[in-house]
Amino acid sequence: MSRERIRLLLACLATLAVVLPLGYFWQQSRVPSTYSVMSMGYLDYGGGPRGQHAVATTSVRDLSVGTDRPADQVVDLVARRQTVTLASGRKVENGYTVNGTSPGPLIEVTEGDLLEVHLTNRDVPAGITLHWHGMDVPNAEDGVAGVTQDAVRRGQEHTYRFVADHAGTYWYHSHQVSHEQVVRGLLGPLVVLPNEPDPAVLDVPALSHSYAGTPTLNGREGDVPVPAEPGQRVRVRAINSDNGPVRVWVGGTYRVLAVDATDVHGPTDVRGWSVVLTAGGRIDLDVVVPNDGSAARVQVGTATALVIGPDGATAPSAPEPQRELDLLSYGSPAPLGFDPTHADRSFRYAIGRRVGFVRGKPGLWWTVDGHLFPDLPMFVVSEGDVVRIRISNSSGDVHPMHLHGHHAVVLARDGVRATGSPWWSDSLNVKDGETYEVAFVADNPGIWMDHCHNLKHAQQGLVTHLMYTGVTEPYRVGGSSENEPE
Ligand code: C2O
Ligand code: CU
Numbered sequence: 001m002s003r004e005r006i007r008l009l010l011a012c013l014a015t016l017a018v019v020l021p022l023g024y025f026w027q028q029s030r031v032p033s034t035y036s037v038m039s040m041g042y043l044d045y046g047g048g049p050r051g052q053h054a055v056a057t058t059s060v061r062d063l064s065v066g067t068d069r070p071a072d073q074v075v076d077l078v079a080r081r082q083t084v085t086l087a088s089g090r091k092v093e094n095g096y097t098v099n100g101t102s103p104g105p106l107i108e109v110t111e112g113d114l115l116e117v118h119l120t121n122r123d124v125p126a127g128i129t130l131h132w133h134g135m136d137v138p139n140a141e142d143g144v145a146g147v148t149q150d151a152v153r154r155g156q157e158h159t160y161r162f163v164a165d166h167a168g169t170y171w172y173h174s175h176q177v178s179h180e181q182v183v184r185g186l187l188g189p190l191v192v193l194p195n196e197p198d199p200a201v202l203d204v205p206a207l208s209h210s211y212a213g214t215p216t217l218n219g220r221e222g223d224v225p226v227p228a229e230p231g232q233r234v235r236v237r238a239i240n241s242d243n244g245p246v247r248v249w250v251g252g253t254y255r256v257l258a259v260d261a262t263d264v265h266g267p268t269d270v271r272g273w274s275v276v277l278t279a280g281g282r283i284d285l286d287v288v289v290p291n292d293g294s295a296a297r298v299q300v301g302t303a304t305a306l307v308i309g310p311d312g313a314t315a316p317s318a319p320e321p322q323r324e325l326d327l328l329s330y331g332s333p334a335p336l337g338f339d340p341t342h343a344d345r346s347f348r349y350a351i352g353r354r355v356g357f358v359r360g361k362p363g364l365w366w367t368v369d370g371h372l373f374p375d376l377p378m379f380v381v382s383e384g385d386v387v388r389i390r391i392s393n394s395s396g397d398v399h400p401m402h403l404h405g406h407h408a409v410v411l412a413r414d415g416v417r418a419t420g421s422p423w424w425s426d427s428l429n430v431k432d433g434e435t436y437e438v439a440f441v442a443d444n445p446g447i448w449m450d451h452c453h454n455l456k457h458a459q460q461g462l463v464t465h466l467m468y469t470g471v472t473e474p475y476r477v478g479g480s481s482e483n484e485p486e
Contacts (some may be wrong), residue, residue: 034479035374037147037447037465038472044369044377046345048385056472060148063139063446063471065161071116073109077130077188079174080122084185084211087220092211096124096174096186103207103219103241104172104188111167111195117160119152127151127482128186130160131175133280134261134426135190136405137162139446139471144404145176146475146483147447147465152176153482167194168261169237169282171207177484179455185211187241189218192261202232204308207239208246208277208300215303223315225295226308232289234308236298240277243454245398245429249274250287251297251318258284259327262407265421266332273325278429279400280453328413331421336409340439344385347377349450351430351462353395358461366395366452366462373461379450381442382469391428392435399457402427403466404448408438427453447473449485459486 043050077098084095084102098104109115121128129151131143141162145151152158173187189205197203204226206217217224228234235257238248255267256275260282267286277283277300287308289296295309297318307315352367359373368376381387389408391401403426410423413436430436445468452462463486477483 034476034481036473036476038378038467040374040465041371041376041378043380044347045380046347046387048345048380048382050380056470058445058471060139060447060471060473060475064141065114065138065163067114069114071161072113074116074118075107076118076120077104078120078122079124079128079186081124086211086214086216090214090221092185092214095184095211096181098186098188101219102185102187102211103209106188106205107172107190108193109164110193111164113164115162115164119158119160121152121154121156123154124181124186125154126177126181126484127153128174128181129158129176130172131404132162132170132172132190134168134170134282135162135164136166136407136444139405139444139448142404142446142448143175144449145485146477146481147449147473147485148475150475150481151483164192166261167192168258169205169239169284170261171239171241171282173241175485177486179459179486182241182455183243185209189237189239191237200233202228202234203237204234204306205237205239206298206300206306207241208304209241215301217300217304217306221304223305223307226306227311228289228308230289230291230293230310232308234287234289234296236285236287236306238277238283238285238300240279240281243279243456245276245278245400246301247274247320247324248277248283248285249299249318249321250285251315252290255286256283256325256330257286258282259423260407260425260427262424264331265334267421268331270325272321273323274321275325276429278427278453280402280427281400281425281429327420327423328410328416328418329420333419334422336422338386338441340386340388340409340411342386343388343439345381346388347379347390349389349391349401349464351391351393351395351399366457366460368462368464373463376461376464379464379466380469381466383442383445385442386439387442388437388439390435390437391430393430393432396432398429398431399462400427400453401430401450402453403450405444405446406440406448408440410436410438412437442468445471447471455486
């Protein structure tokens with residue numbers, strides 16, 4: 001063989017050595033055109049038994065409210081694809097509305113009410129669903145296309161029925177092509193009032209959402225006036241429906257009454273600190289309108305604020321505090337209602353990032369426990385299990401981690417144990433470099449998403465599921481089902 005030929009051969013071999021593994025990884029990364037999330041990735045039993053999983057007896061479809069009693073409240077919601085007009089008149093093209101506006105109407109019910117929502121898709125081409133973010137509803141009502149239902153196609157209707165059994169602040173949003181539909185407005189606030197609300201307290205939702213880069217509160221830009229008498233006590237229900245965290249602070253003194261629809265035990269006065277509101281999360285604040293005729297300022301990010309006070313009253317500007325309130329030590333301890341030290345299953349949810357292929361595309365992608373989408377863990381639990389998850393993040397970006405159907409209590413962050421009020425959350429801001437230890441009781445059978453609520457990240461593959469043994473589901477993602485939950 002001539003020297004030329006050997007050189008050529010070597011070059012060919014070298015090329016193959018690069019191309020073949022690339023081709024292999026590309027092939028491995030491709031998602032079948034249609035699949036069940038149950039068959040995605042690999043089963044992770046968290047050190048618990050594997051046995052019973054073979055017998056799947058309950059369909060997601062049957063995990064519903066379990067009563068025929070008439071609804072206490074019926075709400076009709078109609079989703080459309082249309083230009084969103086903000087209160088200022090600013091138009092946002094290619095938006096989505098619910099009953100003609102975005103955010104959609106406030107749904108307000110009382111604890112214990114059976115809520116029935118009739119959802120109509122007037123003309124959203126990709127289909128829609130509604131997910132009740134933060135509400136631990138029965139699995140069949142969770143509103144995830146391809147996991148708990150089929151997307152509601154154009155011209156079709158779907159009914160949701162569930163009991164709002166836990167007072168607090170929530171929101172609803174589409175869970176079909178959510179990285180596009182939620183960002184463009186297919187969402188709204190949902191409040192469950194306590195059985196005996198204090199009549200002296202004014203209840204004010206404040207839903208933060210950016211439309212094509214314009215930050216708003218309840219669809220309004222800048223300072224949003226809220227009429228209230230001097231001395232009025234106000235419960236501000238801040239909701240973050242964006243992809244990234246936002247800081248919330250108050251000009252004067254405030255208290256944090258609830259986090260993710262769970263009351264804080266023994267909240268104390270806060271002054272000169274902000275509180276981080278993670279993407280998808282909710283924070284309820286206790287604020288009092290000053291007695292001197294001025295208004296209270298509740299700042300949600302630097303660009304929007306509620307200005308609560310008498311007609312025409314102004315509130316002095318409130319510079320952003322340097323310090324962030326740490327929910328790990330805020331409030332005072334209270335019983336958890338279960339013992340997290342003896343877990344039946346312990347999982348790791350380690351978020352990283354590496355070069356590879358996802359959905360056939362090369363890139364720098366999120367990993368979970370070292371794996372790339374769709375080869376991600378399916379966390380398997382049995383009803384009644386005490387479950388622990390260690391969520392860590394070394395990916396270089398913040399991830400608002402959201403587990404459907406459950407609230408988990410924070411036990412520790414970076415090895416520092418929680419010392420304040422039990423911090424129950426459904427949307428947890430996990431910064432780069434942080435590790436959270438959380439725990440919950442598996443008390444809501446089904447198949448539940450456990451994903452990043454930066455919906456772009458979810459679409460890029462930061463999505464896993466939690467599955468109860470014995471549960472199966474008939475739905476599919478992709479293909480002719482056209483279900484695309486992310
Ligand atoms: Cu706000 Cu998977 O949801
Ligand atoms: Cu993320």
